[in-house]
Amino acid sequence: MTALLSIRDLRIAYRRDGIEVPALKGVSLDMEAGERLAIIGESGSGKSTLALAVAGLLARGSEIDGTINWKIPKSQAPHSFALPSVLPDISPTRGEISSSAAGSPPATPAVGETDRDSSISPQVGEMSGRTEGGAVERQPFHLHDRPLLLGRDIGFVFQDPSSSLDPVMPIGKQIAEVARTHLDLTWREAYAKAKTLLQRVRLPDPDSALHAYPHQLSGGQKQRVAIAAAIAAGPKILIADEATSALDTIVQAEIVALIRRLVSEDGMTLIFISHDIALAASLADRIAVLRRGELIELGETSQIVNAPQQAYTRALLDAHLGLDAEPQLDRQGTSA
Amino acid sequence: MSVLAVTNLTKRYHRGGKPFAAVDEVSFDVGPAETLALAGPSGSGKSTIARLVLRLIEPDAGRIDFEGANFLALSGAALRARRARLQMVFQDPLAAFNPRATVARVLDDPLRIHGIAPRSERPHRIAALLERVGLDTGLAARAIHEISGGQRQRVAIARAIATRPSLIVLDEAVSALDVSVRGQILELLLDLQRQERIAYLFISHDLGVIRAVADRVVILDAGRIAESGDARAVIADPQSAVGKALVAAMPKLIRNRP
Ligand SMILES: Nc1ncnc2c1ncn2[C@@H]1O[C@H](COP(=O)(O)OP(=O)(O)OP(=O)(O)O)[C@@H](O)[C@H]1O
Ligand SMILES: Nc1ncnc2c1ncn2[C@@H]1O[C@H](COP(=O)(O)OP(=O)(O)OP(=O)(O)O)[C@@H](O)[C@H]1O
Numbered sequence: 001m002t003a004l005l006s007i008r009d010l011r012i013a014y015r016r017d018g019i020e021v022p023a024l025k026g027v028s029l030d031m032e033a034g035e036r037l038a039i040i041g042e043s044g045s046g047k048s049t050l051a052l053a054v055a056g057l058l059a060r061g062s063e064i065d066g067t068i069n070w071k072i073p074k075s076q077a078p079h080s081f082a083l084p085s086v087l088p089d090i091s092p093t094r095g096e097i098s099s100s101a102a103g104s105p106p107a108t109p110a111v112g113e114t115d116r117d118s119s120i121s122p123q124v125g126e127m128s129g130r131t132e133g134g135a136v137e138r139q140p141f142h143l144h145d146r147p148l149l150l151g152r153d154i155g156f157v158f159q160d161p162s163s164s165l166d167p168v169m170p171i172g173k174q175i176a177e178v179a180r181t182h183l184d185l186t187w188r189e190a191y192a193k194a195k196t197l198l199q200r201v202r203l204p205d206p207d208s209a210l211h212a213y214p215h216q217l218s219g220g221q222k223q224r225v226a227i228a229a230a231i232a233a234g235p236k237i238l239i240a241d242e243a244t245s246a247l248d249t250i251v252q253a254e255i256v257a258l259i260r261r262l263v264s265e266d267g268m269t270l271i272f273i274s275h276d277i278a279l280a281a282s283l284a285d286r287i288a289v290l291r292r293g294e295l296i297e298l299g300e301t302s303q304i305v306n307a308p309q310q311a312y313t314r315a316l317l318d319a320h321l322g323l324d325a326e327p328q329l330d331r332q333g334t335s336a
Numbered sequence: 337m338s339v340l341a342v343t344n345l346t347k348r349y350h351r352g353g354k355p356f357a358a359v360d361e362v363s364f365d366v367g368p369a370e371t372l373a374l375a376g377p378s379g380s381g382k383s384t385i386a387r388l389v390l391r392l393i394e395p396d397a398g399r400i401d402f403e404g405a406n407f408l409a410l411s412g413a414a415l416r417a418r419r420a421r422l423q424m425v426f427q428d429p430l431a432a433f434n435p436r437a438t439v440a441r442v443l444d445d446p447l448r449i450h451g452i453a454p455r456s457e458r459p460h461r462i463a464a465l466l467e468r469v470g471l472d473t474g475l476a477a478r479a480i481h482e483i484s485g486g487q488r489q490r491v492a493i494a495r496a497i498a499t500r501p502s503l504i505v506l507d508e509a510v511s512a513l514d515v516s517v518r519g520q521i522l523e524l525l526l527d528l529q530r531q532e533r534i535a536y537l538f539i540s541h542d543l544g545v546i547r548a549v550a551d552r553v554v555i556l557d558a559g560r561i562a563e564s565g566d567a568r569a570v571i572a573d574p575q576s577a578v579g580k581a582l583v584a585a586m587p588k589l590i591r592n593r594p
């Protein structure tokens with residue numbers, strides 16, 4: 001079986017004042033359709049960078065090397081999608097989304113030419129890539145005649161929930177707009193869908209919440225709205241960057257159950273970024289551990305949790321603050 | 337005497353045309369160098385209490401005493417002076433800063449505005465603050481949007497401690513941090529508390545974290561206090577329905593240790 005997502009030797013550096021700051025140093029990873037992958041690692045290890053890169057959302061000016069290939073099958077088995085209407089216009093003759101960055105192997109069906117020195121800055125939803133010194137326009141994340149679309153192909157929940165919400169638009173309209181744009185619905189249908197989605201993410205009183213502005217919601221409520229917007233068009237891939245970090249355990253458990261259902265019933269593929277290793281383990285088939293831009297360990301969840309190969313992974317497991325263990329913090333102040 | 341005492345605090349909003357109390361007659365106090373945690377489900381009123389205590393919004397009823405003074409009666413210069421003693425670290429570090437400002441600028445502001453250090457001393461102070469929160473001093477020149485989420489949160493903590501406050505309100509300040517950094521930050525907070533006798537109003541939905549850092553906990557439900565008491569005792573054996581539900585839903589890490 002071919003991988004849905006194939007990442008080879010991905011290197012990403014941010015450029016600041018002419019200096020390159022490496023964020024990912026040669027990451028390779030494959031994902032199957034329908035798989036649930038968790039990415040864990042310490043702050044600054046490159047988790048968000050990896051997530052943004054695979055969604056084609058990296059800021060312009062970042063240096064990318066290596067390849068990211070998406071292969072989305074042109075027809076899904078009918079039972080594998082609960083919402084077939086969600087994917088109305090993937091062209092039947094062209095079923096492959098692929099992307100290629102500089103240095104991609106010739107076998108990769110890249111759009112545009114590969115050019116060793118060029119840097120790309122994929123922007124999902126925008127037709128133009130960056131042009132380098134008069135070279136061909138790059139559209140690295142591309143389904144031959146259209147880019148990989150945020151919302152329709154990939155749902156992205158950003159680490160910072162307010163950055164995905166428009167502060168001056170009622171939240172019902174924000175969700176409805178995603179559904180309307182990608183699912184070809186009328187406004188009335190889109191609003192009905194928005195309300196259903198708010199129910200699915202367990203927002204209290206969805207009727208009045210439709211008319212609320214982001215500042216009128218609590219942190220956890222905003223996070224749930226961001227999740228609702230991300231899944232509104234029934235994307236095949238959901239990338240959730242710390243999407244449940246502001247939620248209490250009760251709502252978190254409900255959101256995790258919702259994500260599980262989306263994966264099993266709607267055939268969604270999940271990339272779940274979390275600093276909470278227990279949460280990651282409860283949701284993922286496999287866990288990838290990033291450290292300082294490198295993928296230091298990747299394995300089945302049970303292997304990572306029970307038989308980690310790396311000391312760093314063990315340290316992450318030991319640092320988990322559960323209710324069962326004695327907290328390791330020194331509260332009595334002997335160290336002054 | 338307590339650093340902060342809140343009495344019958346009430347804040348109402350409208351939802352679907354009807355008024356409802358986001359915070360409903362809430363009373364608690366925080367002693368010097370004490371950590372009081374506020375826990376409770378999403379939407380239970382935790383952040384609203386934080387905003388009220390910081391006077392970012394005004395209550396409909398109730399009283400707030402800070403360092404022995406009626407905080408709601410202060411205004412102008414007296415309020416500004418008192419505010420240096422009351423700092424905050426929020427859930428969402430990006431929203432708290434201008435993303436284009438450099439880290440150095442973010443830390444320079446409080447030192448300058450509150451006259452903490454003369455200009456010549458500030459670069460040194462900034463470097464010391466960064467080291468204090470476990471950040472490389474080289475980060476000083478970077479823009480806020482050019483550092484990771486966890487790094488930003490550490491900058492926010494560095495800024496909060498810059499003015500030597502007596503109370504810091506932390507709203508989900510460690511929720512987005514990975515466990516290793518979170519452990520370091522919690523250690524740092526406890527260390528600062530011991531050395532400088534800072535009190536914390538520590539808001540978190542994470543009972544594991546609360547159990548590790550808080551002396552006492554108040555559990556809120558729909559704007560009201562459901563129960564309160566010694567943090568570890570309450571979490572070990574919650575009495576209220578909401579406390580029981582929060583504990584039962586904790587994700588558990590089941591490991592077969594070799
Ligand atoms: N836009 C940017 N410009 C420059 N450097 C950046 C930018 N975004 C991130 N970095 C740097 O790249 C590295 C990886 O950051 P990234 O945000 O991917 O980490 P992360 O694992 O998601 O961390 P966290 O858990 O704190 O969110 C960090 O050193 C960070 O400072
Ligand atoms: N400006 C506002 N206008 C109307 N309702 C508001 C406003 N601010 C907060 N609310 C409502 O008040 C209630 C309490 O919100 P608050 O932000 O205090 O919750 P919280 O306990 O911090 O939740 P979370 O854990 O999700 O951050 C919520 O139902 C929220 O929707």
Ligand SMILES: [Mg+2]
Nearest residue numbers: 047048159485
């Ligand atoms: Mg991140």
Ligand SMILES: [Mg+2]
Nearest residue numbers: 218219382383
């Ligand atoms: Mg809140």
